[in-house]
Amino acid sequence: MNKETSTLRSLANIIIRAVDSMERAYAHAALPLPSLDKPFNPEDPAEALAQNPQVVAASKNLVAACAQMSATVWNPRRTMLNNALAYQISSCLHAVSDFNVVEVLREAGENGLSVKDIGAAVGVDPGLIERILRLLATHHIFREVSPGVFANNRISSTLDKGKPSNVLFANRETRFAGSSGIAAFVEVLAEMGGKSANYLAESLRTPGLLPFNLAYNTTEPMFEWMERPESIYHVNRFAVAMEGTAAMEQEDAIFRGFDWGALPCESVIVDVGGGSGHVSLTIVKKYPHLRVVNQDFSSPIETSRVHWKENFPEHLDRQMVEFQVHDFFNPQPVKNAAVFLLRHIMHDWPDDQAVLILKNLREAAQQETQLVVIEKVVPFASAGTPADLKMAQIRGAKEPVAETPLLPNWGAAVADIYLYDLTMHALLGGIERTSQGFYELFTKAGWKLVEIHQTPGTQLSHIVGVPA
The missing domain is CATH 3.40.50.150 (Vaccinia Virus protein VP39)
Incomplete structure (x- = not known):
């Protein structure tokens, strides 16, 4: 057996053990694993169990092993290009949040809504909204119930601002008030973070200016820029987004x-x-x-x-x-x-x-x-330890x-830490x-x-x- 085959088998064994651990935890609690096809419900005891340290540890191994297995077996050129195009995912997330698509689909129910009706509700060309939602559904965000008919799922529904869609459309400035903050956080990351990140290479050749400065054509630091009267929408959204960071954690x-x-x-x-x-x-x-x-x-x-x-x-x-x-x-x-x-x-x-x-x-x-x-x-x-013995x-x-x-750091299971780092x-x-x-x-x-x-x-x- 060659090394790569042995690696695949080792990864598969990690996956099997992690699945066994998760199934035991849910069986012991007499709860079903939360369904990807159902909207996220933070009050569901099954969701609370998903945050149990034992289940989190198993999930971490599962995510890391699945991602490493995919990276090992998939065409490296396609993997590289998919990563280079990943900005399209964040831009589509910003679009569906900005146009309150999740709330429109929540009101439609589990059977979903046709792209024609979605487009009419949000004021966007149905053909384009279909392409946006299909890209996201392909990445397990939303689900395509039948050709051209989409509904929320466990991941997309985390963007729900908790208000009727007509209220959100009537007053865009206050649409995040009272929400969990997740949608606001996603929009800040996808819009301001994404727009700025595109200037990373250029900023390396421009000492003294950050990617944000180049993206927004300003010499002011971001927090000073946000003090401008015309930046009030960004300020309000950012404030709610910071509350959303707490929603990412269990209260205890x-x-x-x-x-x-x-x-x-x-x-x-x-x-x-x-x-x-x-x-x-x-x-x-x-x-x-x-x-x-x-x-x-x-x-x-x-x-x-x-x-x-x-x-x-x-x-x-x-x-x-x-x-x-x-x-x-x-x-x-x-x-x-x-x-x-x-x-x-x-x-x-x-x-x-x-x-x-x-x-x-x-x-x-x-x-x-x-x-x-x-x-x-x-x-x-x-692996290894820092040089400083202190x-x-x-x-x-x-x-x-x-x-x-x-990977010693669990790879894809902790990738968001490094994404946050470069966003900061x-x-x-x-x-x-x-x-x-x-x-x-x-x-x-x-x-x-x-x-x-x-x-x-x-x-x-x-x-x-x-x-x-």
């Missing part, structure tokens, strides 16, 4: 790493750049003995006041939460923090600016203050490694960091990296530091 994922319950009574959590404060709100709902200071710019802070009043008014009534307008590039005003919490903040910034943010926190920290950074930690695509002394820093012959670069000059990258960042800012909680069932890690 925040409790699978750092031990918030161990903090003493009335300890202060400073939610730095916290937006609506939905993460710190989740924490103190479980541990109401903790105080929160939510910090951000004025517009997100006003949104935060409303969010807390609607979702946890008791904490406001007890004066256990404070809303503070603050720019984290300025000195930190809170001097009694037990924890500085930064979720999805560091990846927005290159190292020099990220160090400045952390230095401001370090200068305000007490000796017992802890820094909790919640981010993705980028795994290496090769990393070996940090609890949780050792990366899990997939079984052979899978294209838009902001930001970076998703390796564990070594966080170690160096903390050290430059006066913090000591002491532990990395690689939280089960989620890609986000809790990276913990203390004053050096």
Whole structure:
């Protein structure tokens, strides 16, 4: 038996074991595996089971092995061209979300709707909408019920904004309000991220300008560009999109790493750049003995006041939460923090600016203050350990490694980490960091990296530091 045949058989065995594991988990719970052909229902117990760490681990092996097997056996030239054309998928996702196709199909029901009726409902040429939907259905997004008739499936329905289609068409500016944020997130990634990413090569030849600058013909950083009056739609969509990042995680994922319950009574959590404060709100709902200071710019802070009043008014009534307008590039005003919490903040910034943010926190920290950074930690695509032996002394820093012959990082099953990384670069000059990258960042800012909680069932890690 030659090596490649042996590799295929090994991959097939991984697939079989992963399927067995998933089937056992669903059989034990007396639940069916969620159907690809049915709309996604976050309240379905079967969907909750899909987030169980055991099922996630099996799914991860399954996805990695299937993708590696496909890459091994398929024509490499066709594989290369398919990857080069993959931008068409994101552009079609943006189009169907922008024109509320998912909501129109939701109203049509499981039997679907003809492209003629879809086109009439959304104001798009039926022939073109058919081509868009067929491309997506070929990638298991939507399903073609019969020739020229399409319906939602488990994947497409995640774009549902939860409103009647006529309401969405009547007021495009507010169509994301009250949604899960997934559609807004997809549109930001597909439109702004996609348009910017097309300028990656050109930006490498243009020092000082990011792909975003070239795509939008501006020298302003993205966040400054979004402050323009004409960018208000982008601002509102972006705000909801950031809430959508939380919808990607189970609510209890925040409790699978750092031990918030161990903090003493009335300890202060400073939610730095916290937006609506939905993460710190989740924490103190479980541990109401903790105080929160939510910090951000004025517009997100006003949104935060409303969010807390609607979702946890008791904490406001007890004066256990404070809303503070603050720019984290300025000195930190809170001097009694037990924890500085930064979720999805560091990846927005290159190292020099990220160090400045952390230095401001370090200068305000007490000796017992802890820094909790919640981010993705980028795994290496090769086996082995970083050259810096100091990393070996940090609890949780050792990366899990997939079984052979899978790529050590699980390949396609974690590909979104690397996609996010280059999207952050294209838009902001930001970076998703390796564990070594966080170690160096903390050290430059006066913090000591002491532990990395690689939280089960989620890609986000809790990276913990203390004053050096």
